[in-house]
Amino acid sequence: MSEDLAKSLTALGFAVVDTGGGCTAWRIALPRHGYLLITDGEGGASHDIDNPQACTIGIYDEQSECVCITGGALEPPTFACPRCQRTAHLYVIVTAEARLWEDKDSNLQTEVEGDHDWDDHAPMRCGCCEFSGEAQQFKTAKEAT
Numbered sequence: 001m002s003e004d005l006a007k008s009l010t011a012l013g014f015a016v017v018d019t020g021g022g023c024t025a026w027r028i029a030l031p032r033h034g035y036l037l038i039t040d041g042e043g044g045a046s047h048d049i050d051n052p053q054a055c056t057i058g059i060y061d062e063q064s065e066c067v068c069i070t071g072g073a074l075e076p077p078t079f080a081c082p083r084c085q086r087t088a089h090l091y092v093i094v095t096a097e098a099r100l101w102e103d104k105d106s107n108l109q110t111e112v113e114g115d116h117d118w119d120d121h122a123p124m125r126c127g128c129c130e131f132s133g134e135a136q137q138f139k140t141a142k143e144a145t
């Protein structure tokens, strides 16, 4: 990101914070409760804003629940964290078929082959705020319709 933008945000009182899971953001406390985060426009995982016109701005209450979020991707995402609304560090547990065999020392060996699968009930986790639940809880209004 440009040095000028970093200087401007710092002058306004924003500070770079680690929001967990390797995610960073520009944070400023709101006058009464909560805080505002500004991040990049590609899933909101980084404070490193390449394009200020496409940054993500989120407002969070004192429990770190997202009140509203804007900016970022032109197309709304299909999956987003229901807690922090970020999309960049979602993880899902998949089911994969693996070949199983027993070697000459009787150790069981597995090797994943072919495809893997997951559905609405697969455990999903947000690496940014550590929210976890079923995949269907992460579906946005876009996917639900």
Ligand SMILES: [Zn+2]
Pocket (backbone or CB within 6 Å): 081, 082, 083, 084, 085, 086, 126, 127, 128, 129, 130, 131
């Ligand atoms: Zn989250």
